[in-house]
Amino acid sequence: MGIKVVKFGGSSLADAGQMRKVKDIVQADPERRYVVPSAPGKSPEYDIKITDLLYTLENVIENGGNHEFYFNMIRDRFVGIRDELGLTVNIEGELDHILERLLNGAGADYAASRGEYLNGLLLAEYLGYAFIDAAEVILFDKRGRYDETNTEKLLSKRLKSIDRAVIPGFYGSLPNGNIKTFSRGGSDITGAIVAASVRADLYENWTDVSGFYMVDPRLVPDPGKVESITYRELRELSYMGASVLHEDSIFPVYKYAIPINVRNTNEPSDPGTMIVPSIENFKGRAVTGIAGKKNFTIISIEKTGMNAELGFGRRVLASIEKYGIPFEHMPSSIDSLCVVLEDSKVRGSINDIIDDIHRSCEPDSVEIINGIALIATVGKRMRDSIGTAARLFSALAEADINVRMIDQGSSEINIIIGVKNEDFERAVIAIHNAFRDS
Ligand code: ASP
Secondary structure, eight states: OOOEEEEEGGGGGGGGGHHHHHHHHHTTTTTTTEEEOOOOOOOOSSSSOHHHHHHHHHHHHHHTTOOOOOOOOOOHHHHHHHHHHHHOOOOHHHHHHHHHHEEEEEEOOHHHHHHHHHHHHHHHHHHEEEEEHHHHOOBOOSOOBBBBHHHHHHHHHHHOOOSSSEEOEEEOTTSSSSSOOTOOOTHHHHHHHHHHHOSSSSSEEEEEESSSSSTTTTTTOOOOEEEEHHHHHHHHHHHHHHHHHGGGHHHHHHTTTOOEEEEETTTTTOOOOOEEEEEEEEEEOOOOOOEEEEEEEEEEOOTTTTTTTTTTTHHHHHHHHHTTTOBOOOOOSSSSEEEEEEEEHGGGGGGHHHHHHHHHOSEEEEEEEEEEEEEEEOGOOOGTTHHHHHHHHHHHTTTTTOOOOEEETTTSSEEEEEEEEHHHHHHHHHHHHHHHOO
């Protein structure tokens, strides 16, 4: 029998009704042996995530405020789920213990992790699976970095003898035993770690959308569905702002080429999106997805013959590095070079950087272009399909959008364009429409 690791997000576990759907999904496939839950998220009845309540509770305690309101809210939600499902977990006792530790300064990570911990206890009883506290098996080093080698060793050994288990997402422990969490949304990472440790055949990530769309559905009504996407394409799109999965959840499974299937708890018959190592085995659109972000600055430097001048690019980048600013892109031609930087990072130092470039590079001119949005059009098949760029730029021209910058990443799976912030939405729609049915 194969092994599937299944992770359920907060909205999939937000109340007793959602928990029932989760149980049906897990029981529908005996290969779904290891289950990683998030904390209860938003539901029609509650407009707030348990994790946010836990952070607030800790903050109120730290500032000597009256914590009862938040504590009761958290208790009522967990008790409500337990009672509705007829479970026996001693939520009240667990929460009294948690409160005592928080009053003794256990801290924000401990507080936040308790949502997953308590939800894990409930789900384990409900499914009849063993409960494994993530603090025992997910390890961080003393500097707070995830300890991949030791975790994988420990976890695979532990799970060899346990056939079916629930392992709460989002946290683990430091060498001194204190709780440490991943960044927000980190249960995705735990799911991937468990999948890697047992060398799962599949990592299923159950959420409240049926996988990925070619573009953010808030921008385009009825966008194209993405059936399959490679890890690399997903990284490019996540970097440019597309979010369904935590971006660090790719690394643990990448090594072992374990596919990830993003599925919808509320539409279990929808096959969702497969994230796979490579796409050689299937056909599809030339363009997989389009994502972008606003608010970049372009520094455009001109100097006749710069291509022949040794060290020119290095000196430009050194002037930027001096101010601790990373650069996003650097398209260049014979006599000009552009560096794209994030507005928020460059704001206070732009004039100093320009002075520096004048001193170290003696350019003919330097121009600053503010308010630029970057849009990435990503597709592994772009490399082999003729006319993709032509179609992209014709669509933009037809929509009367002026392209201020073009960069085709050397990976050849990505064409990045810069347009004015105010043209962003129109440009994304134009590109989507040009490739939706291709
Ligand atoms: N509950 C945590 C959060 O809200 C982690 C997760 O859901 O993945 O960020």
